Amino acid sequence: MHGTPDDHLISRIAAELRRPVPLRPDFDARVMAAVRRDIPSLPVRAWTWLREPRVVAMSPLGGLAMAAGLAGLLVVGAVSREPIADSRKPIADSREPIADSRKPIADGREPIAAASVTFLLSAPQARSVALAGDFNDWDAARVLMRREASGLWTVDVPLTPGRYRYVFVVDGRRFVADPAAPRAAGDDFGTPTSVVTVGGGALRAAGGSL
Amino acid sequence: MVEDGSDGVLVRRVLDGDTEAYSGLVARHRERGLRFAAAMLGDVAEAEEAVQDAFVRAYRSLRICREPDRFGAWFLRILVNRCRTRGAMRRRSERVFVRDEAALEHAAARPAGDHEWREEIDRALARLDALQREAFLLKHVEGLEYEEMARLTGARIPALKMRVKRACDHLRVLLQEVDDARDP
Numbered sequence: 001m002h003g004t005p006d007d008h009l010i011s012r013i014a015a016e017l018r019r020p021v022p023l024r025p026d027f028d029a030r031v032m033a034a035v036r037r038d039i040p041s042l043p044v045r046a047w048t049w050l051r052e053p054r055v056v057a058m059s060p061l062g063g064l065a066m067a068a069g070l071a072g073l074l075v076v077g078a079v080s081r082e083p084i085a086d087s088r089k090p091i092a093d094s095r096e097p098i099a100d101s102r103k104p105i106a107d108g109r110e111p112i113a114a115a116s117v118t119f120l121l122s123a124p125q126a127r128s129v130a131l132a133g134d135f136n137d138w139d140a141a142r143v144l145m146r147r148e149a150s151g152l153w154t155v156d157v158p159l160t161p162g163r164y165r166y167v168f169v170v171d172g173r174r175f176v177a178d179p180a181a182p183r184a185a186g187d188d189f190g191t192p193t194s195v196v197t198v199g200g201g202a203l204r205a206a207g208g209s210l
Numbered sequence: 211m212v213e214d215g216s217d218g219v220l221v222r223r224v225l226d227g228d229t230e231a232y233s234g235l236v237a238r239h240r241e242r243g244l245r246f247a248a249a250m251l252g253d254v255a256e257a258e259e260a261v262q263d264a265f266v267r268a269y270r271s272l273r274i275c276r277e278p279d280r281f282g283a284w285f286l287r288i289l290v291n292r293c294r295t296r297g298a299m300r301r302r303s304e305r306v307f308v309r310d311e312a313a314l315e316h317a318a319a320r321p322a323g324d325h326e327w328r329e330e331i332d333r334a335l336a337r338l339d340a341l342q343r344e345a346f347l348l349k350h351v352e353g354l355e356y357e358e359m360a361r362l363t364g365a366r367i368p369a370l371k372m373r374v375k376r377a378c379d380h381l382r383v384l385l386q387e388v389d390d391a392r393d394p
Contacts (some may be wrong), residue, residue, distance in 0.1 A: 016324075017347065019328075020245065031236050031261075032233050034265075035229070035232060035269045167274060
């Protein structure tokens with residue numbers, strides 16, 4: 001960046017572009033208001049709980065899925081036609097559909113069917129596995145997976161039709177994309193994430209193992 | 211006011227339930243974010259929206275921030291993608307750099323020549339390919355190394371070097387004459 005007239009020109013352009021952009025005085029307040037509006041609160045205690053090693057129960061469904069050959073992500077079928085508001089509590093094999101909060105799920109006229117999606121990850125060495133995605137505001141504390149004797153971790157999540165991004169959280173600190181599912185394009189976060197599309201009983205992706 | 215403590219400390223405070231600690235991260239990283247977004251999008255108001263959107267998305271996903279001490283780099287990655295999304299929704303070349311009232315007030319406090327020079331730069335940036343503009347800003351304005359740029363954009367280093375070179379070539383063609391007139 002030194003020496004030639006050309007380099008000097010680029011340096012002058014860059015210097016001009018490094019000038020601070022005038023900021024509205026209420027910018028910080030507006031950002032924080034948007035943050036508070038978007039996420040009422042973070043379930044911290046549940047997150048702390050998740051990070052501790054523990055024994056979890058075994059799911060017969062996961063065993064069946066294992067026998068079927070590590071099918072990692074299954075849409076079992078429509079389980080509800082009642083859209084239910086998002087919940088902050090941990091779920092495991094809950095039958096409450098998790099709605100995509102980014103779009104209106106019901107206008108009082110036409111209920112949206114939720115399909116039960118089974119997420120599977122083979123991770124025999126893991127002490128805990130949770131599921132985080134845009135369907136639960138990336139809050140791993142809300143979807144805890146259950147370990148089968150074989151080391152297969154599984155959870156059923158009712159999802160309304162839509163496209164969802166997700167990641168497995170292993171031992172509370174490792175973020176693992178589903179080895180058998182498509183990767184999300186344009187990953188914002190620096191952590192690889194996977195994609196599942198739920199719609200009309202459609203099934204996307206297969207399972208994987210660590 | 212920028213909060214004390216590293217980014218990692220603030221991130222952990224937020225994850226431990228202190229939502230207001232996030233304002234420390236906002237104060238610390240807003241200026242760089244706005245500078246990048248304004249140059250990238252060519253519109254201060256839209257840049258503010260993009261930065262706000264990026265902060266909300268970062269908050270929403272804070273638990274998958276792998277390196278809390280490098281929140282700034284992670285936030286910039288999110289912002290780069292927000293700007294790409296917004297840029298894809300409309301043709302940047304059709305836009306004229308729009309300054310809101312705050313920007314005009316700020317500009318008025320500067321010498322007229324500086325204001326015109328900035329406008330010439332904005333026009334030149336608007337004529338660049340978006341990926342070239344992005345690479346130029348990350349390299350020459352934000353001062354990132356190519357390795358960091360590769361992590362941030364997902365592009366390979368040779369491709370990034372080519373984008374920066376082409377951006378510089380175009381800017382020289384577009385701005386050399388203007389610069390000569392300013393500084394004979």
